[in-house]
Amino acid sequence: MIDRSNWDWETKEKAVPIDPWKENFSWVEEPYASPDGEQVAAIVNIDEGEFNVCVNGETWENPFEKIWYLRYAPDGRLTALVSDTAEWTVAVNGVPWEKKFGYVWNTLFSPDGKNIAVAAQADGEYCMALNGNPWETTFQNMTYFAMSPDGSKTAAVVQVEDFGEGEIHKFQKGCFTAALDGQAWDTRFVNLWNMAISPDGTKLAAEVRTSLYDYSIAVNGQVWDKTFQCVWQPVIHPVTGSVIAPVRTGGKWTLSQDGEFLWDQRFLQVWHQTFNADGKTLAAIVSPKYGRWTVAVNGQPWVVTFGTMVSDLVVSSDGSTIAALAKEGDQWKIVVNGSPWKDTFDMAWKPVIGPDNKQVGAKVEKRGKYTVVVNDRIWPKECDAAWDPVFSPDGEKILLRTVENGRYLRRILPVTEITG
Amino acid sequence: MAEPATKNPVEEQKVVDEGIDVGISRLTEDKIEKVINQVLKGETGARLKTYVSTCIHCGLCSEACHYYMSNDKDPKWSPVGKIKQTIWEMIRKKGRVSPEFIRRAVEIAHTECNQCRRCMQFCPFGIDIAYLIGMVRRICHKLGVTPRYIQDTVHSHSVTMNQMWVKGDEWPDTLQWQEEEARGEFPKLRIPLEKEGADIMYSVIAPEPKFQAQLIYQAAAIMEVAGVNWTMPADKGWDNSDMAMFTGDNEIMGRIKRTHFETASRLRVKRIVMGECGHAFRSVYDTGNRWLGWSQPPIPIVHAIDFYYELLKGNRIPIKEKFKEPVTLHDPCNVVRGGGLGEKLRYVAHALCETVIEMYPNREYNYCCCAGGGVINCGPPYKLKRVKGNRVKAEQLMDARTRGAKVIIAPCHNCHSGLKDIKDYYDLHMDIKFFGDIIYKIMEKPE
Numbered sequence: 001m002i003d004r005s006n007w008d009w010e011t012k013e014k015a016v017p018i019d020p021w022k023e024n025f026s027w028v029e030e031p032y033a034s035p036d037g038e039q040v041a042a043i044v045n046i047d048e049g050e051f052n053v054c055v056n057g058e059t060w061e062n063p064f065e066k067i068w069y070l071r072y073a074p075d076g077r078l079t080a081l082v083s084d085t086a087e088w089t090v091a092v093n094g095v096p097w098e099k100k101f102g103y104v105w106n107t108l109f110s111p112d113g114k115n116i117a118v119a120a121q122a123d124g125e126y127c128m129a130l131n132g133n134p135w136e137t138t139f140q141n142m143t144y145f146a147m148s149p150d151g152s153k154t155a156a157v158v159q160v161e162d163f164g165e166g167e168i169h170k171f172q173k174g175c176f177t178a179a180l181d182g183q184a185w186d187t188r189f190v191n192l193w194n195m196a197i198s199p200d201g202t203k204l205a206a207e208v209r210t211s212l213y214d215y216s217i218a219v220n221g222q223v224w225d226k227t228f229q230c231v232w233q234p235v236i237h238p239v240t241g242s243v244i245a246p247v248r249t250g251g252k253w254t255l256s257q258d259g260e261f262l263w264d265q266r267f268l269q270v271w272h273q274t275f276n277a278d279g280k281t282l283a284a285i286v287s288p289k290y291g292r293w294t295v296a297v298n299g300q301p302w303v304v305t306f307g308t309m310v311s312d313l314v315v316s317s318d319g320s321t322i323a324a325l326a327k328e329g330d331q332w333k334i335v336v337n338g339s340p341w342k343d344t345f346d347m348a349w350k351p352v353i354g355p356d357n358k359q360v361g362a363k364v365e366k367r368g369k370y371t372v373v374v375n376d377r378i379w380p381k382e383c384d385a386a387w388d389p390v391f392s393p394d395g396e397k398i399l400l401r402t403v404e405n406g407r408y409l410r411r412i413l414p415v416t417e418i419t420g
Numbered sequence: 421m422a423e424p425a426t427k428n429p430v431e432e433q434k435v436v437d438e439g440i441d442v443g444i445s446r447l448t449e450d451k452i453e454k455v456i457n458q459v460l461k462g463e464t465g466a467r468l469k470t471y472v473s474t475c476i477h478c479g480l481c482s483e484a485c486h487y488y489m490s491n492d493k494d495p496k497w498s499p500v501g502k503i504k505q506t507i508w509e510m511i512r513k514k515g516r517v518s519p520e521f522i523r524r525a526v527e528i529a530h531t532e533c534n535q536c537r538r539c540m541q542f543c544p545f546g547i548d549i550a551y552l553i554g555m556v557r558r559i560c561h562k563l564g565v566t567p568r569y570i571q572d573t574v575h576s577h578s579v580t581m582n583q584m585w586v587k588g589d590e591w592p593d594t595l596q597w598q599e600e601e602a603r604g605e606f607p608k609l610r611i612p613l614e615k616e617g618a619d620i621m622y623s624v625i626a627p628e629p630k631f632q633a634q635l636i637y638q639a640a641a642i643m644e645v646a647g648v649n650w651t652m653p654a655d656k657g658w659d660n661s662d663m664a665m666f667t668g669d670n671e672i673m674g675r676i677k678r679t680h681f682e683t684a685s686r687l688r689v690k691r692i693v694m695g696e697c698g699h700a701f702r703s704v705y706d707t708g709n710r711w712l713g714w715s716q717p718p719i720p721i722v723h724a725i726d727f728y729y730e731l732l733k734g735n736r737i738p739i740k741e742k743f744k745e746p747v748t749l750h751d752p753c754n755v756v757r758g759g760g761l762g763e764k765l766r767y768v769a770h771a772l773c774e775t776v777i778e779m780y781p782n783r784e785y786n787y788c789c790c791a792g793g794g795v796i797n798c799g800p801p802y803k804l805k806r807v808k809g810n811r812v813k814a815e816q817l818m819d820a821r822t823r824g825a826k827v828i829i830a831p832c833h834n835c836h837s838g839l840k841d842i843k844d845y846y847d848l849h850m851d852i853k854f855f856g857d858i859i860y861k862i863m864e865k866p867e
């Protein structure tokens with residue numbers, strides 16, 4: 001995790017005018033704010049085939065022919081996918097990795113920001129590249145990607161057997177497997193999809209299909225004894241290392257742990273199961289009846305349900321606060337521990353839980369203007385852009401990053417200024 | 421009405437299809453019985469029972485079907501004839517049918533019905549033949565007998581979440597290439613990738629990046645001129661198509677639709693605008709979302725027709741001059757009969773074109789192109805049957821041509837390909853266009 005104690009929690013307001021950038025460049029793309037709020041950056045076009053990144057008004061030292069996917073790593077380093085002379089790589093704070101590829105995409109960050117990985121293609125072969133180092137082994141195709149919780153390992157679904165166009169029976173024998181740090185499993189599958197890597201990096205679990213009909217979870221290449229009608233992405237218990245995945249059986253969904261049923265309850269849908277830090281609380285988005293959605297905590301669904309969608313489930317580290325977004329018609333609500341907040345929004349972003357495990361904040365949008373809402377209170381500012389709020393380590397203050405009237409603003413406010 | 425000519429009528433040959441032949445060779449009556457009963461008991465409910473018990477064999481639906489009409493009203497091509505030869509017999513025999521019976525059932529279900537639902541409108545009880553045919557396909561899927569070409573497409577869906585084996589890097593690379601091309605014409609044009617919080621996510625079907633990248637160029641040009649705040653995903657979820665829906669591989673259907681909707685949700689867009697495609701609309705709007713438990717699409721889906729309607733109505737696309745050649749309109753079943761967009765389609769056509777000549781019948785009564793429902797995706801072995809099975813469409817087009825139409829507007833990818841085969845086979849000499857082609861051609865562009 002990121003240590004936020006050394007961030008500036010005192011200065012009330014810092015501003016970076018960004019409108020004038022438009023005069024210096026032929027166009028300016030959408031801005032990104034750094035996690036600590038000290039920087040705002042955007043991809044800018046200088047001339048035909050010449051791009052750069054502008055950070056607080058200063059461009060990186062060298063321009064590139066193409067730049068996309070500008071994103072801040074959680075530790076505040078600014079990354080982008082960049083290309084020169086038809087080669088691609090990752091640039092970190094303007095410095096490209098030494099190693100270049102035919103193409104790179106899908107940047108992944110570890111939560112502490114120390115590790116940066118991408119999917120890479122070179123000469124028609126595929127692998128992951130972590131901090132500039134590609135796997136030793138490459139594959140003819142690579143579809144799904146994962147990073148271990150500490151970011152030291154990467155995994156991908158890879159193709160290990162050839163099959164030609166229309167060779168359906170060969171395909172059905174299994175031509176894919178998963179690879180951890182480039183080491184492919186020996187087992188072959190018809191399909192593999194989303195994966196999870198255990199915190200200690202020893203276990204890789206993936207959703208698999210062993211025939212056109214049989215779904216299960218494979219852990220280090222070994223399939224659970226049971227197969228199901230369908231499965232979704234597994235997660236790994238943060239303490240015990242057991243593997244938990246939604247499974248479909250008899251037309252209904254539930255959670256399974258290492259192949260055994262974990263929950264007695266059956267739902268029309270179960271996905272996005274999420275643990276708290278000690279693994280005692282396990283919440284998931286569920287559909288208790290057709291067309292109704294809610295969250296179930298350790299198998300027990302909230303009483304309140306929603307018609308359109310429930311998404312962005314978050315669980316506080318102690319498990320006491322569970323928040324999600326719920327959509328009814330075209331309006332979004334924030335729901336905390338089964339209670340919807342009073343306001344509705346045109347759009348809402350993933351809720352953020354404070355260090356005390358109680359405070360909840362989120363970025364929201366109404367009528368094209370953005371603001372944040374904390375503990376069911378709206379901050380009464382209408383901004384042209386905003387980022388997720390960040391709570392100070394003591395939970396007393398909140399960092400707000402916005403764009404207002406052509407200026408990027410970094411504000412520090414006492415939380416009570418919003419919550420009253 | 422003049423009879424359309426046919427080119428070198430070729431004798432129908434016995435089709436060799438590895439997807440079916442190998443599958444059949446592995447079947448036994450015991451296995452068939454088990455699978456049919458599993459599907460009938462475990463996956464069908466009151467709907468199937470009601471349909472089976474209410475049909476009075478009146479035949480009112482027969483003349484609705486283009487296959488029946490085009491095959492000289494041979495009863496084996498009538499909607500209920502196809503049901504009699506498939507699911508009814510399976511029910512009557514309690515699942516105990518032979519592998520050869522299954523061979524015929526696959527052919528009927530996959531290559532002799534477009535699931536277009538035209539017949540349903542003529543049935544006094546609203547019996548949905550397409551649903552019943554869908555059950556047959558589901559059974560065939562479970563038995564491992566599905567035509568090779570469409571099965572391969574579903575394999576592609578299962579691996580890549582797109583229908584054309586487009587690899588992870590090929591997709592964003594293609595978009596960036598189109599963006600660069602388009603900057604020759606619109607110097608500041610962007611195809612904004614992964615722009616979180618845009619109003620719209622634009623999704624397409626995989627043949628676009630694979631073979632028809634100019635359609636992405638055109639869409640980007642229209643977005644640019646209309647000033648739309650839009651985005652496209654750089655990772656999976658960009659393809660809205662769904663052949664798994666048509667092979668009865670519901671689990672893969674669910675997976676690809678989940679990917680599509682969750683991608684839109686991740687990008688925090690308010691709506692998904694999809695290109696000019698019919699079947700994908702059915703999948704995102706009806707079948708796929710429901711299998712997942714969403715009674716409505718969780719993020720609203722706007723078909724290109726509806727989107728162009730909105731842009732034109734709001735005067736957001738300045739038009740230089742209207743399209744001159746007289747056009748006729750092909751109403752795609754999935755968006756007009758299935759999605760109610762018939763009037764908007766006409767609004768768009770009239771706003772863009774000087775002369776619009778209606779086909780008859782039209783709107784929800786239009787004849788299907790015969791490509792839909794996955795039929796064209798079963799590939800070349802069935803092409804002849806497909807074009808012969810739609811002589812009525814050729815007659816319908818011929819009639820519009822006689823009245824002056826030179827261009828067919830078909831706002832659906834499959835319809836395009838299906839109509840092209842028909843016009844070639846019956847020597848119709850008409851052009852086929854998407855709305856996007858016409859808008860791009862006639863809109864004002866920077867000097």
Ligand code: SF4
Binds near residue numbers: 498532540
């Ligand atoms: S092709 Fe259309 S009209 Fe003919 S049986 Fe199938 S759904 Fe009915």
Ligand code: SF4
Binds near residue numbers: 481542545546
């Ligand atoms: S019209 Fe309806 S009742 Fe009559 S034969 Fe057709 S499906 Fe059966």
Ligand code: SF4
Binds near residue numbers: 753754787791792
């Ligand atoms: S391809 Fe077009 S006309 Fe044909 S079934 Fe689909 S929507 Fe209908």
